[in-house]
Amino acid sequence: MTTESAVEAVEAGEIPVLKGTGEGDLSQQVTRKYLIGKTQEELEGIALSFGEQKYRGKQMHQLIYKNKIRTVKELAQIPKQLRDAMESAGWNIGRSPIHHVATSKDGTVKILLRLDDSRLVEAVGIPVKDKEGNAKLTVCVSSQVGCALKCAFCATGKGGFARNLKSHEIVDQVLTIEDIFRQRVTNIVFMGMGEPLMNLEAVLNAHRTINKELLIGQRMMTISTVGVPNTIRRLAAHKLQSTLAISLHAPNQDLRSQIVPSAKGYPLDALLEDCKYYFETTGRRLSFEYTLLAGVNDQREHAEELATLLHQWDLGRHVNIIPYNPIADSEFERPTKARVLAFVETLSKRRVTTSVRVTRGLDANAACGQLRNEFQKTPLQAPMELSVPA
Numbered sequence: 001m002t003t004e005s006a007v008e009a010v011e012a013g014e015i016p017v018l019k020g021t022g023e024g025d026l027s028q029q030v031t032r033k034y035l036i037g038k039t040q041e042e043l044e045g046i047a048l049s050f051g052e053q054k055y056r057g058k059q060m061h062q063l064i065y066k067n068k069i070r071t072v073k074e075l076a077q078i079p080k081q082l083r084d085a086m087e088s089a090g091w092n093i094g095r096s097p098i099h100h101v102a103t104s105k106d107g108t109v110k111i112l113l114r115l116d117d118s119r120l121v122e123a124v125g126i127p128v129k130d131k132e133g134n135a136k137l138t139v140c141v142s143s144q145v146g147c148a149l150k151c152a153f154c155a156t157g158k159g160g161f162a163r164n165l166k167s168h169e170i171v172d173q174v175l176t177i178e179d180i181f182r183q184r185v186t187n188i189v190f191m192g193m194g195e196p197l198m199n200l201e202a203v204l205n206a207h208r209t210i211n212k213e214l215l216i217g218q219r220m221m222t223i224s225t226v227g228v229p230n231t232i233r234r235l236a237a238h239k240l241q242s243t244l245a246i247s248l249h250a251p252n253q254d255l256r257s258q259i260v261p262s263a264k265g266y267p268l269d270a271l272l273e274d275c276k277y278y279f280e281t282t283g284r285r286l287s288f289e290y291t292l293l294a295g296v297n298d299q300r301e302h303a304e305e306l307a308t309l310l311h312q313w314d315l316g317r318h319v320n321i322i323p324y325n326p327i328a329d330s331e332f333e334r335p336t337k338a339r340v341l342a343f344v345e346t347l348s349k350r351r352v353t354t355s356v357r358v359t360r361g362l363d364a365n366a367a368c369g370q371l372r373n374e375f376q377k378t379p380l381q382a383p384m385e386l387s388v389p390a
Contacts, residue, residue: 032116034094035064035072036168036175037209050085065213068175070095094168096121098176109180115169119145119162122193123173125181138187141173143203144194149226149262151249153293155327156193165194167205174210185214188221191245196223197231204238218242224289229266232274236281245320246275247289250297251305259297272313279315287318292340294324294333303343307350319347322357 035043043064044057059077063069072087099114109125124140144164150157173192178185188210190196196203203223210216218241225232226247235244250256253268263271275286290306292298310316321344324334335343344354 030088030090032092033090034092034166034168035060036094036171037205037213038064039213046086046091047082050082052079052082056082061213064093065175068179069093095172095175096169101180109177111173111176111180113169113173113176115145117163121145121165121169121173123177124192125177125185127181127183135183136186137177137181137183138189139174139177139185140189140192141170141206142192142194143170143190143196143199147194148198149195149260151226151247151260151262153259153291153324153327153330153332158327158329164199164202167202167209170202170206171209171214174214174216185216186220188216189224190222191224195226195228197225197228197235200231200234207240207242222287226260226262227266227271227274228262229270232271232278233281236278239282241284243287244278244284245287245289246271247291248306248319249289249291251302251309255297255302259293268309272309272315275315276313285317286315287320288315289320289322291322291324292335292343294335294339296332298335298339298343300342300346303346304350307347307352310352311350316350316352318353318355320355320357323359325359 035046038046038061040058040061042057043060044054047056047060048054056078060075063075063077069075070093072083072091072093074093075083096113096115099112099120101112102110104110107127111123111125112120113123114120121142123142126138126140128136128138130136142165144161146159146161147154147156148161174185174188190203190207207218207221207223210221211218221242222245223235223240223242224245224247226249232244247260248256249259253263256268257263278284279286288310290297306319307316310319321340323340324332326332326334340356344356347354
């Protein structure tokens with residue numbers, strides 16, 4: 001789907017852009033429950049609990065994940081009596097209305113979803129063609145409303161932290177991008193707003209739903225983390241086939257702690273020791289992300305030091321170089337193309353495989369948190385202090 005047709009679909013009302021909280025006004029006494037995330041077997045159990053036949057669950061599964069309906073009222077194949085009973089019991093699909101859509105000349109589409117509590121969260125759809133010319137669609141999903149880690153160069157951190165996303169709110173981002181593009185999503189990257197490993201349970205539940213219900217392969221998904229104590233080893237226990245990407249951004253502890261404040265409590269050696277454990281436990285090689293900041297971490301000596309570090313830990317298989325995507329009110333600048341190429345060349349000479357991320361959506365504020373910050377001028381405050389998982 002082209003950028004123009006995506007916008008036209010929204011403007012024509014084919015893809016709802018709502019100002020309310022979405023589905024059904026329920027009594028405050030009724031606990032809201034969500035169907036997104038349920039397996040076919042669980043949906044069959046729900047149907048049986050209302051005295052209906054088991055096959056109604058299969059119908060619901062098809063309508064939710066294939067037809068991508070947005071409300072219980074749209075469960076057209078289900079008897080009205082069952083729909084009404086489910087709504088009265090607090091069941092919702094779990095879809096959020098689109099608050100805003102921003103499109104880029106390169107085809108990237110960025111959306112803001114308005115959640116039940118009126119918080120805004122971002123997702124990005126990135127269409128590309130592979131070497132054979134086949135259309136691919138990657139979704140960059142958010143895992144939190146904001147982020148508490150406040151990396152120095154990140155727009156999301158500047159916008160503050162409100163709460164973790166629920167698993168259905170993560171899956172909904174994928175469904176909405178598919179709605180807009182009218183195309184199947186092929187790749188998922190947990191690289192949007194928030195730190196995925198600080199919301200590990202919801203991320204794992206969303207990962208399962210995307211894999212088992214939306215049928216997107218685990219190897220087509222990447223989970224990115226700046227590093228949170230006690231979580232990489234917990235993630236390793238699940239032995240996912242997805243890629244774990246470590247947001248490194250510096251080749252030594254001193255520089256990293258300046259760029260990534262949370263690194264002060266999670267030293268680089270401890271992080272890499274956990275990375276080594278992850279590889280030994282899962283057999284899956286990690287990748288490393290390195291945002292190049294002009295004059296800060298982009299010199300040849302930084303590349304030399306990075307190569308030495310990764311070879312020392314036998315983790316030097318792949319580094320994804322990310323030229324900084326400028327944001328408002330930032331002290332950092334994007335490096336020159338020559339500086340990027342010199343950094344890559346230095347790593348390559350040291351036998352470290354590199355790739356340079358192609359910048360997408362600059363005219364759509366596609367860097368994490370940028371679009372949300374446009375619509376929410378006051379930084380969010382968490383309702384309670386965020387704790388590091390034990």
